[in-house]
Amino acid sequence: MTEMPDQARSPWAVFLVFLRLGLTSFGGPVAHLGYFREEFVARRRWLGESSYADLVALCQFLPGPASSQVGMALGLSRAGYAGAFAAWAGFTLPSAVLLILFALGIAHYGEWLPVGALHGLKVVAVAVVAQAVWGMARTLCPDGPRISLMLVSACLVLLIPSAWAQVGVILLAGMAGLALFHPAWVEAHEALPIDIGRRAGGAWLALFFALLLGLPLLAAAFPSPSLELVDAFYRVGALVFGGGHVVLPLLQAEVVPAGLVDKDAFLAGYGAAQAVPGPLFTFAAFLGASMNSAPTGWSGGLLCLMAVFAPSFLLVAGALPFWERLRTGRRARAALMGVNAAVVGVLLAALYQPVWTSAIAGAGDFALALAALVALQVWKLPPWLVVLACAAVGGLMGA
Numbered sequence: 001m002t003e004m005p006d007q008a009r010s011p012w013a014v015f016l017v018f019l020r021l022g023l024t025s026f027g028g029p030v031a032h033l034g035y036f037r038e039e040f041v042a043r044r045r046w047l048g049e050s051s052y053a054d055l056v057a058l059c060q061f062l063p064g065p066a067s068s069q070v071g072m073a074l075g076l077s078r079a080g081y082a083g084a085f086a087a088w089a090g091f092t093l094p095s096a097v098l099l100i101l102f103a104l105g106i107a108h109y110g111e112w113l114p115v116g117a118l119h120g121l122k123v124v125a126v127a128v129v130a131q132a133v134w135g136m137a138r139t140l141c142p143d144g145p146r147i148s149l150m151l152v153s154a155c156l157v158l159l160i161p162s163a164w165a166q167v168g169v170i171l172l173a174g175m176a177g178l179a180l181f182h183p184a185w186v187e188a189h190e191a192l193p194i195d196i197g198r199r200a201g202g203a204w205l206a207l208f209f210a211l212l213l214g215l216p217l218l219a220a221a222f223p224s225p226s227l228e229l230v231d232a233f234y235r236v237g238a239l240v241f242g243g244g245h246v247v248l249p250l251l252q253a254e255v256v257p258a259g260l261v262d263k264d265a266f267l268a269g270y271g272a273a274q275a276v277p278g279p280l281f282t283f284a285a286f287l288g289a290s291m292n293s294a295p296t297g298w299s300g301g302l303l304c305l306m307a308v309f310a311p312s313f314l315l316v317a318g319a320l321p322f323w324e325r326l327r328t329g330r331r332a333r334a335a336l337m338g339v340n341a342a343v344v345g346v347l348l349a350a351l352y353q354p355v356w357t358s359a360i361a362g363a364g365d366f367a368l369a370l371a372a373l374v375a376l377q378v379w380k381l382p383p384w385l386v387v388l389a390c391a392a393v394g395g396l397m398g399a
Helices: 011-024 029-043 049-061 066-112 115-140 144-159 163-180 198-221 225-239 244-255 263-273 280-289 297-327 330-359 363-377 383-398
Strands: none
Touching: 011 029, 011 066, 029 049, 029 066, 049 066, 049 297, 066 263, 066 280, 066 297, 115 144, 115 244, 115 263, 115 330, 115 363, 115 383, 144 163, 144 330, 163 244, 163 330, 198 225, 198 297, 225 244, 225 280, 225 297, 244 263, 244 280, 244 330, 263 280, 263 330, 263 383, 280 297, 363 383
């Protein structure tokens, strides 16, 4: 079905289209990109095949959640900056609201839930992260040098357990990529259908870096729990390469050691996040609603949600005017090859600590995690179904 030229040009129309996707898009970022292609390239014809491929390439190149960034860019092309916000809100709010409600349910009615059910959610996180590591390693670490970078990165992150160590490992891997890799030139082709000038793009990028560097200084100069949360979650959103599951170790390093969120609640929420549609970054809303001190509940959830996604908007709006030159640059792509290998290493380290060490306490837990991995990887069952099944089995095992 082809739309009339003037249809769906308002932010409200963009919001409704993305709200339907936000309610139905299960399966993670790769599946989300497939849903977007079917909706906006094949059905609505908002842009062509090559433009969409170029847009996906840009959002894979940038830190942050790739599928959400593609959605923001699509909304931007359709209805300007308001359209970008409408696309993000429609795609993100359904899962964010569900996860905040889950966090409030644990806080107020946790004694009604079987202890084993929450443990089952922690066990299914093992399978989900293992599947992510395997899939990303096959794609991003196909040769000896990148496998070596992955392993070195994992070891360093395990030996130096802090958020800044993870950031340092990624930066070092980028420099190693410059020295080790020599990718081929890429031909330029159809430009993206988005009208943002380089001056505006430069202003958005300047604001991105100003917040990244300035928020820690503000949080130190004016101590405030809200400002500290905004600083922590903005930094995570700005520095997560690979999106999706890679947000797990950075968020864990920010909130668990500081005692802001209990480790058990963290992993239970991460497991529950697999059962809702939309982007995995909405896990930040669960954490904000689960804080042990104010801001918490709805205010904490929405604050952390906005903070973790803010860098994505600034980067998309800022990088689009410069993308054609950047995507053909061999040095930029060589650095990205090293960064991607390190990202897999960071996630591999997270698979062990905290995911494995907190969830696998015996043979029964290992068997359940293995069955969940087979269900996801081999049987291709929907993630939400596997999550619910593990919670049910965990409840029976803990009864």
